[in-house]
Amino acid sequence: MSDQRAAPPSPASPVADAKGWIGRPVKRIEDARLLTGRGSFVDDHPPIANIHAAAIVRSPHAHARILGYDASAALRMDGVVGVITGADVARLTRPFSVGVTAPVHYYCTATDKARFVGEPVAVVVARNRYLAEDAADAVAVEYEPLPAVVDVERALDPGAPVLHEAVGSNVAGHRRLVYGEPDRAFAEADIVIRERFRFPKYGSTPIETYGVIARWDPLEGAYTIWSNFMGPFIMHPLTARVLGVPENKLRFIVAPDIGGSFGIKSSMYPYMALIALTARCTGVPVKWIEDRHEHLLASSSGTDRIAYREIAAREDGTVLGMRYRWLDNVGGYIRSPEPGCSFRPIGNFVGPYRFQHLEVDTSVVMTNKSLTGPNRGYACGHLYFETERMMDLLAERVGLDPVEVRRRNLLQPEQFPYRTPTGGLYDSGDYPAALDKAVELARYAELRREQTAARAAGRLFGIGVALAVDPSVSNMGYVATALDPQFRAKPEYLPKSGAVDAATIKVDPAGRVTAILATTPQGQGHQTVVSQIVADELGLTPDDVTVVDEMDTLTRFWSISSGTYSSRFGSVGTSAVALAARKLKAKLVEYAAHLMDRPSDQLEFRAGSVRLRSGTGPSYSIKDLAGRAHWNTESLPEGMEPGLQATAVFGFTVSKAVDENDCVNSSNTYGFIAEVMAVEVDPETAAIKILRYATVHDAGTIINPMIAEGQIYGGALHGLGGALYEELQYDEGGQLLTGTFMDYLVPTAVEAPVIDIAHVVSPSPLTPLGSKGLGESSSMTVPAVIANAVSDALAPIGVRISELPMSPSRLWELIDGARKSAGKA
Amino acid sequence: MTVNGQPRQGLCEPRKLLVDFLREDLGLTGTHVGCEHGICGACTIFFNGEAARSCLMLAIQAAGAELGTVEGLMSDGKLHPMQEAFHEHHALQCGFCTPGMLLAALDLLRTNPEPTEAEIREGLAAVLCRCTGYQGIVKAVAAAAGTLRDAVETAPALLRHHPLP
């Protein structure tokens, strides 16, 4: 593996020199096909013949023992080819590995019990989806309903229904992590503030749902699964094990176009296993396209969480330490990669602040709700909602402006690269500069003056601030923090770490350049970004570069960490591309040197050609060299491989396994977000109006600012969704109340705010281009900033926000309650 | 029926949804399925010159009608001004809602050729997007409104036969 601590990247600003393509808002290659209806989403172009359709029979009960199945009526129906039940699944597959030691048996259907409404219990395969659904209606399943529990605190009560008898309680895992001396910090503090928070269960609901097409080849003993799965590809060996085939007999092919994912499509692998098994059992290729009701019922979402926070501080607002106690609700089973819900941000648990003393007590709890997994901003929306609310409560207590109290606690630029108490390694950053820029962009002083006047007129005008360290590129090892150090110390335990990607660049005989990756994009414009990088490196224009981005586990290089999630393309993917281009360049120079019979250090690659540094003599363009290399291999220097291509694999060396003190650098590059929002709350309807929203992002080198801005807008709206509109709500019996888009409220263009965006650039020293990633961006901060703004707006009437979402009805109840207890009508 | 100006026909059960018929029987996969209950708008097509949700229509109801889909927006190998505007203003990321957005936007401009930003947002609320935060789309529609107002031939083939209500 090449040395990733490369030389500091050239041009540090997001706008490179005039000839450079990096930093320019290049329009997207992807648009042409997507604008004309010629995309290749998984349901668009059948890859093989004779594909049948599956319809999944799902449990209507939140918690029930499964006593038996009767598929006889279904099997007699028109067009039906077969029915698979949980009994078949239990017999023919293994349960999935889980990220905890608790003996949770999770199969791709319910087997002994159904543990959430919507859990698959059987699958019908028929000629088409209409007939399959008809037959699914006719599958009879006998249940013995059991009492259900959905509240994460009630699930811990002694008398609560227990979902997994083998586990004995509803706690899938519990860890208490201690860093520094939090008890001492709290004992010495001038101020201790405690608060309880509630963060809702919601998910990004991409407009394209899960789609799987599976085929079993009995002669090869191999499965092929086409889908819109986005990674991480650790799920591939996991799924192979479940299906009982060697990994090279399980082929995942990912559709070239994916209609959004935001983490949600990382959790579809159990359905891939299920449909694959179904194909094998029925002997026909099977397609399953998830419908919207199924998606809301049984796909994936973030956890709902109850958090108890404590902050220890001095009178001057300096934070000494914090305590986090979390109850994360993962639903009926703990499905990998949970408990990432707690541990994903372990490296940045302290956020952008200097405090050294932290205690984290986290319980991952199972209840009769649908399952959870990565959702945009994975665990950070929760983390920063709590931390940033606490910082505002601290500001209020010590009588400081919320911006000032944060300034006093921020890490300073000279402290970078900074090792956090929890093992994170913040590679670069200038947090005070970004905060100052956000304050300036928002015209903060003017907003405070406006607030004074508004308050005098009785209006509810509030300003919120939120800061976040934006962790990108998971180090896969972080999930092991869920396991006890003693367990990890056992000799048979294999530690995990890593964040890797590969790219190949090849030149054809006529000199045309093709870059090949396997990164499963879902709208992030990878082809365009790659063309910019390759164009810069090789002195071409982006239009000269063909980019192929297709994932096929049989034919492409990939690793367990492959995929497009945790904003990793921006740093790992782009780094692999840059390194492959540089390798190719070096090869071109070496070849030209051989042709000119000169030492290669006398040559340079510039503007698409190799020539002597002195500027005299012949020059060889890529086309010249490609023609010679392909047509006359004798002309190559001894030892040089024929053909003209280069492959680079990039991996972060700062990705290490969790150590015995529960410290781990859970991400590889860390960006920063500072934002300010001003709102007005209508005192009569409690409607919230966003008056101004300014955000400053530091994601290192920005390769395409147009794409970056799009990511910020999209991420912010996901955050706003969870803060105001979206929640997967259940009744006490575990029935989902928001099973349609009429009740699960996805924000429209009317609800979407206009955002003032600015950037600060602290290039990462860890990537060749200095880029980090910003795919998750403001999804992590908007819940915090709007909760702070609304709390500020309602401060005169004594209402503080500690629960989301803030629907008008809930907000009004708080306002009305506060007014009544203050004696006003 | 006529689809994008071409006569098309098929045979299906009465219950087959129009969006499924377009995709499966006519091979027009540009129109997408996102919710099957009329909220997300990914299935938006033109039905006799007006935007409608094809997941809420039965294929059989389209017999004798003139349909327009995203595949019919280009003419003579050139992008429609609305498609151009989407490209210029980064109005798409994953592209799944895009066909619906394009057609909903076109219908909006036909009924309101000079919309304010608020009116554009209200019109676009007919289609859900989870990628873009809508900003690029709003800008694209505003830009296209200007272009379409000035162009002599503003409507692609699929809209030509049906004047404004």
Next chain:
Amino acid sequence: MKPPKFDYHAPPTVDEAIALLTRYGGEAKLLAGGQSLVPLLNFRLSRPAALVDLNRIPSLAYVREADGYVRLGAMTRQRTIEFSPVVRRRLPLLAEATAFVGHLPIRTRGTIGGSLAHADPAAEYPTTLTALGGEVVVRGPRGERTLQAGDLFQSYLATALGADEILIEIRFPAMPDGAGFAFEEFSRRHGDFAIVGIAAMIIGQGLSCTAARLATAGVGPSPVRLRGAEEILEREGLTEAAIEAAARRAATLVDPPSDIHASADYRRNLTRVLTGRALRRAIARIGGPECPTLSSSG
């Protein structure tokens, strides 16, 4: 989410449609715009033996004005109503309410007859029919009858229509010349059903009020006519104090539900707030350019 099997008929006349309804003995459903029915079919929440499609009966769609009434064929599209010069001139409250009905693509197919027959109390058209004192003409095997709004809407998604009857026409008395009007609605997102909606029409001059009409959406199983609030205005005029009193009274006249989107208390509060807002907007419009007019131009 695909529909279950059903027989399908697309008769060319109303009488044939009625005959089909009779033949299926209550197991057939009428397909109008489909914007409410097809989702139910796709979710398999509705499993009719047959669909009787009304979209091939062109004589059911029209907008006519005569003798002080505006008559709309039941299959008139909401989109047609939105842009109809007759409606804008004589029933501007209905035009304004239409802008709140979903989104334009929904209004392309959705019909006024379908909306009224579906009787969702959070929808805009049942409320507007109630406020404007409209009536519907219903035809069945035994002939035609007329129903007032108060008699048509019986409960949540339930009307007085028999299983073999078809709503064929909606009649509104044209709004009086110079009447003020407003449709006020609060929802979570643009285009959603109302959490609470208020339709208001005020006939008056200066501070005197000849007649007030107020009806609700979203606060009960059917639209509520806020007669008690209307009386306050008719008795005390259009002063700020009367508006406040009427708004407060309105909140006492409703018994709203609690659901995942809003509590009963919040809906009661919104009833008061939106009644006030609707009244102020309606009053400001009296005699102004947006009012209904008798002019026959346009």
